[in-house]
Amino acid sequence: MEFFDYFVNVPENIVIVSPEFKILAATDRYLKTTMRRREEIIGKVFLKEVYQDPSVLFEENPVIISIRKAMDTKKVDYLDVLRYDLERPTEEGGGFEPRYWEASHTPVLDEAGNVRFVIQNTTDVTERELAKLARKASEEKFKFLTDAVPQLIHTAEPNGACTYVNQRWLDYTGLPFEDFMGNSWQKVIHPDDIYRVTNRQKEAIYAETDFQAELRIRSKDGDYRWYLVRSLPMKDDQGKVIMRVGSANDIHSTKLMVQEILESNEQMSALSDQVQQAFQKAEDQRLTLERLIMQAPAIFAILKGAEHRFELVNPQYQQLMPGRDLIGKSVTEALPEVVEQGFLQILDNVYSTGKPFVAEEIGVEMDWDNTGKVERRYFTTTYQPLVEADKVTGIIAFGYNVTDKVELRQELETLRKG
Template identity: 30%
Template sequence: MSRVDDDEDGSRPLAVRRQAFDLDEMERLFRDAPAAVAWLAGPRHEYRLANDAYLRLVARPALVGMTVAEALPEIAEQGFVRILDEVYASGKAYVGTEVPVRLRRPADGLLQERIVDFVFQPVRDAQGRSTGIFIQATDASQRVGAQAALRESEAKFRAITNSIDQMVWATLPDGFHDYYNDRWYEYTGVPYGSTDGDAWSGLFHPEDQKRAWAVWRHSLATGDTYHIEYRLRHRSGHYRWVLGRALPVRDEQGRIVRWFGTCTDIQDIVDAREVLSRSREELERQVELRTQQLLQAEEKLRMAHKMEAIGQLTGGIAHDFNNMLQGIVGALDVIRKLEQTGRTANIPRFVEMAMSSAQRAAAMTHRLLAFARQQPLAPQGVDLNALVQSLRELVRRTAGESITLDVQLEEGVWLTRCDTNQLESAILNLAINARDAMPQGGKLTLRTQNVTLPPTQLGPDEVLAAGEFVKMTVADSGTGMPQDVIDRAFDPFFTTKPIGQGTGLGLSMVYGFARQSGGFATIESRVGEGTAVSLLLPRWHGEASDGPVVQPVSEIGQSRGETIVVVEDDDVVRTLAAETLTGLGYRVHVAANGAEGAALLNELGAVDLLLSDIGLPGGFSGKQLADAARASRPDLKVILITGYAQEAMDADLLAQRIELLRKPVLIDVMLRKVQDVLRPR
C-alpha cells in the first residue's frame, strides 16, 4: 500500500515537494521584490540572500557568503553592525527613518551619502531563538531632497509675499482660503488662521458681502480674473475700501490648481473720487482737508511710474552696454594675443572693431545724458534758419531720392541760445525717424517759425512760464502714430522698431535736450497722415555766435577639430568669437538669431558645442535654442552668454549641464571655458 503523503508514483514524499516549492517561490519573490531586501544568517550576520535592488543600493555586485563587516566595512564603521548585534541578541526589530548612510563607491572608493529608510527584523526558529535578520531598505534620498527643496521654495514664497505692502492670499481650486501673508493680519488685526476657509467674508462690510460673494463665485465657476472693490474691516474697527484682485494658476491641461490674490488699500483714492463727485461748493469746502491726502496718493502713483521707467531704463542699458563692452574687450584681448605671437597683420581689423563698439558706447552715453538732462552743453546764440540751411544737403542725402525735401524758413526768426551740436543732432535724429516712417517715399518738411505761448503744462507738477519761443518742426507724410504710441514716444527705450534696429533713445534724447535748454518738444500725428515733431526753444535777445590693465595669460591649446555653432546677434561679438575659435582649429558655424541657429543645427551633422547669447532677436532665446537642440542631441555641450545680470540662474543651468558666461568676457576666458567643456571626461 502506498502512503497518502507520497507522490502518485511513490518516488518522493509530498512534504518534501512542498518544501522545495515553497523555497523556490520564496526565493523568486525575494529576488523580484521592489524594495531592497536581504537575509542575514547567524550572529556574524552572513548574507544568505540579497536581491538586485539591495545590491544596487550598496553598489556591490555580490554579497552572498560574506558577512556585513566583510562586505561593507564602511557600514561597520558607522555603527550599523552594532545595531545588528543588538537586534540579534534582543530579538527586537529596529526601524530607521531617513537615516544618513555613507556607502563607498567601487568606481573611485569615495563615500557617498544616501538617506535610507530601513527595518532590521529578527528571524526566529520554532523555539523563539534568533537565527538571522531580515533587512528591508528604501533609498529616500530623492524624497528627502524634494522635501527640502519644497521647504526652501515655501520659505522663499513666504519671504517674498511678506516683503511687499499688499495683502496677499491664496486658495484651493474651490475657493477655500488657506494662506495669507503677514500684511493681511497686520491690516485686519485678526488672529493667524482665523480667516481660513470662508471665514474671510466675515471681515467684509455687511452691505458688500452679497456682491463680493457673487463676483467670487463667478470667477471660481468661469476662471475669469477676480476684480472688485469692497470695504474691509481694518484693525482700528473702521471699514476701509480695498481693491481685491486674483488670478488662477492652471496646470498643463488647463485645470485651475490654485488662486493667488491681493488686497490693496484704496481708501485715499475712493475719498478723492467722492470729493470730485460732489458739487463745486462742497469741493471747495473739502479741498483744504483733502489736499495733503491727494498729494500723497499722487506721489505714490508717480513713484510707481518712475520705478517702472527706471526698471525699463536699467534693463536696456545693461543689455546694450554689455554688448558694446564685449566688442571692445574682446577685440583688445585678441590684439594683445596677436602682438604677443608676432602676428600683427590682422591687428588693424580688430582695432576697427574695438573703435566701432567704443563709438557706439559713446553715442549711447551721449543719448542717456541727453535723456537725463545731465549732458554737458556749450550753449551759444544760434540762428536757426542759418543752421537749417547748413543741414539741408545732409538731410537730403540722409532722406534718399524717394523723399522730397521741403524747407520752409520764416523770415526774421528769432535767435535762440543752445548747444549747436546737440541741436544739429536732434534735427538729424528727427529727420531719420521721418525717413523711416516713409518706406515708400513721401515728403519731408523742415519748418521754422516764431511763436508766443501762454503758460504751458508739461507735467503734473511742471509748468513752463509764458514767453517767446523759436519753433523747429520736422514733419513727414508717412504712416503716422496712434495715440497710445504718441503718449509713450518720449519714454526711454520705447521704440516701435524691430529688436536691434532702434535703441528707443532718439526721441527721449531730443526731449531731454529741449528741456535742458529751457524749452520742450511736442508731437502731432494721425495714423496714415504723417507726423510732426516740434522743438520749442526760448528766444534769446543776444547775438549769434559764429580700462583696466589686462594681465598676460598663458597660451591656449589647439583644438582637436571639434564643430562649434556660434549664435550671437551682435556682429562684433559674433565675429570675435568665430575668428578666435577658428584660429584654434575649431570648425565654426555662425548664426545671427535663434531661427538661423535652429536651421543651422538642423542642417549640420555632428555638433560638439553650442555657444549662444541668451537674448536673441526674433522671439527665440538662446535657452530655448539649447533646449530644442538637445531634443535631438541629448549630449550636446552648451555654453550660454548673457548681458543681463539676472537673465538666468547659474544653479538652474548647472542642473541642466549648461555653462554660463556673463558679458563682457575676455576672449581667453571664453576660449578656456570652451576647451574645458569640450575636454574628454
C-alpha cells in the same frame, strides 16, 4: 536552482545580518543599490566594517538601534525615513553619495525561539525625499517673496477656498493663519461689502476669469480700510484652473481723497475723473508687476518694442551673463545665440498675439561667463505681454533657474537605469 540562487535574484534590497551584526547574505539588487561587491561585505560587521558612516557612532546608529530592538522584542521593527549616505567606490570618484531610506528589520527565530538572524529590507526613497526638499525650498522662496512685497497676498483653490495668506495679512488683521483658511477670510470684510464681493467672486470662478473689487478690510484695531482686491486664475497646460492667486492693495487714502473731491464740489467731477484715470493707469502698471511677484520669479527682465530691447533687468538676470551689456540692446544684438534656438520666435508670437507663453524646464545653450565655453542651462520662464492703453508695448520675462533640479533628476534616472 538552489535556494541561494532564488534569494540573490529577489528584486528587493535585502541583507541578512547575524546577532553579532555580521553580514550573512545579500541580494544582487542590494549590492547594485549600495555599489558594492558580495566579496567586499560578506562576513563584515554591518555599518562598522562596511557601509560605515564616520559621523555616526556604531552604538548610536539608528539602524543598529532598530536591529537591536527587533532582536530584543523578536518582532518586526520599522525605521522611519532616514538619511544614510553611501561611500562611492574609488573607481567611481570616492566620496559619499546622499541617500534616503525606509527600512524594516525582521527577526528569524530558531526552534528554541532564539534569534538566528535579522532580515533587513530597505527601500531607496532618495528621489522622493529630494523632491520634497526641493518643493519645500520652493515654497520657502515663495513665502519670502510674498512676505517682502507691501501687498496682502493670498492663494486659493479653484473654488475660491483660501489656502495661503502672507505675513502682511496676519500683521494687518491680527488673526492667526488658520482663521483665513477655506471661506473664513470673509469675517474680516465689511458687512456692507461682503454680499457684493462674494457674488462677483462666484461669477469670476464660474467663468474662470480675473476678479477685481474694491472693499473694506478690518484691521486688528477694528478699523476698516479700503483695498483693491484682484484675483487671477492660474491654469495648467490644458487650460484647467489649478489655483487662484490674489492681492489686496491699500487704496484707502486715494478712495477718501476722491470721495472728498466729489462731496466738496460736484462741478469738479471732471477733475475727479482725471484723478481716477491716473490712479487706474498706475494701478494697471502695479498689477502687471504684481503678477510677476505672485509667480515667484527669480530672474526678471522687461523687453520693449517689436525689436525686444532690454529696458530693465534685475541683478539675478544680469548675473547669468556677467560679461554682457544688455540694457538698450535688442535680444538679437545682446543674445544672438538664442535666436538660433527659437526664442526670438517665441517673443515675436507673444508680442503679436498678446498671449503669454510658459516655457517649462527649457534648455538654453550659451557662453554664459564669456569664456568661450558653451554650456546648457535649464530655466522655467513665463513671457507675459506688457499692456499699456490696451496695446502690447513689450514683454515681461520672469522665471527661475532649474538647472540643478533637472541635472539631479537626469542623474537619478541614469542611476536607476544603470
